[in-house]
Amino acid sequence: MDNQVTLVEVGLRDGLQNEKTPVFPAQRAEWFDALVAAGHRRIEAGSFVSPRWVPQMAGTDEVMSLIHKPAHVTAEVLVPNRKGLEAALQTSAEVMAVFTAASESFNRKNINCSIEESIERFRPVVEGAKASGRRVRGYVSCVVGCPYEGHIQPAQVAHVTQSLLALGVDEISLGDTIGVARPREIHALLDAIIPDTGTDILALHCHDTYGQAIANISAGLERGIRIFDSAVAGLGGCPYARGATGNVATEDVLYLLEGEGFATGVDLHKVAKLGASICSTLSRDNPSRTGRALTR
Numbered sequence: 387m388d389n390q391v392t393l394v395e396v397g398l399r400d401g402l403q404n405e406k407t408p409v410f411p412a413q414r415a416e417w418f419d420a421l422v423a424a425g426h427r428r429i430e431a432g433s434f435v436s437p438r439w440v441p442q443m444a445g446t447d448e449v450m451s452l453i454h455k456p457a458h459v460t461a462e463v464l465v466p467n468r469k470g471l472e473a474a475l476q477t478s479a480e481v482m483a484v485f486t487a488a489s490e491s492f493n494r495k496n497i498n499c500s501i502e503e504s505i506e507r508f509r510p511v512v513e514g515a516k517a518s519g520r521r522v523r524g525y526v527s528c529v530v531g532c533p534y535e536g537h538i539q540p541a542q543v544a545h546v547t548q549s550l551l552a553l554g555v556d557e558i559s560l561g562d563t564i565g566v567a568r569p570r571e572i573h574a575l576l577d578a579i580i581p582d583t584g585t586d587i588l589a590l591h592c593h594d595t596y597g598q599a600i601a602n603i604s605a606g607l608e609r610g611i612r613i614f615d616s617a618v619a620g621l622g623g624c625p626y627a628r629g630a631t632g633n634v635a636t637e638d639v640l641y642l643l644e645g646e647g648f649a650t651g652v653d654l655h656k657v658a659k660l661g662a663s664i665c666s667t668l669s670r671d672n673p674s675r676t677g678r679a680l681t682r
Contacts (some may be wrong), residue, residue: 399430401621411445415452424656433464450477488530531566540578556674565595589613599634619661
């Protein structure tokens with residue numbers, strides 16, 4: 387069994403973008419460096435979206451200029467369009483991410499276009515990123531459920547996945563955005579996708595609304611998935627989904643992986659300490675049970 391697992395730390399982008407307390411670039415850069423010190427090798431540093439739409443992500447270029455990034459660490463940023471790509475290419479970010487949904491309704495609410503239109507918007511972004519030697523990650527949200535359409539068919543997710551791969555995307559992150567999935571649904575999703583993609587280019591991005599994220603990650607491990615997104619202190623949420631909590635906490639994922647014999651290179655105790663500090667700064671409760679247990 388391959389016991390090496392890669393964690394993609396998404397707290398500084400997907401996590402912070404929905405937090406109410408403003409976090410300035412210098413603080414975000416300090417947290418990035420702390421995540422590096424804890425052993426993370428892949429970290430989302432922010433996004434190049436309009437600050438008018440996502441104020442918390444303003445100054446991502448400044449974050450990128452302030453971080454201290456060793457050669458073995460990859461900084462990743464979300465780029466929604468050509469303008470965002472142009473700004474991102476002025477930084478040292480090695481991975482550009484694009485974002486669509488498996489739900490037409492969610493896509494229209496979130497990025498104001500259809501799935502097909504979003505794919506076409508990404509074409510110049512992917513081409514430009516690849517031409518500059520950058521890798522491209524494709525996020526697919528609402529892979530099991532949508533707040534507007536309910537259950538999403540696995541075949542629909544497979545179709546969107548193939549559309550992104552046809553553009554030249556290097557990796558697909560499958561997001562249970564509103565946290566409704568359970569292991570049986572994760573298995574059904576992977577049944578529809580793995581035969582065409584294999585497991586090496588797939589990641590799971592689980593939210594913990596119903597407390598099933600760790601169970602769903604276990605299901606992914608059973609199927610050979612070895613890349614998982616997580617957020618320090620379970621930062622984040624989904625503004626379009628009632629009751630949707632944040633991403634699965636990195637601390638909880640690390641505790642699971644260590645117990646099951648998987649190696650990540652990330653120090654659980656350092657992450658827990660950082661998570662407690664971040665929660666204090668944001669004046670929020672820490673949803674990570676592991677984090678709370680280790681920092682009482």
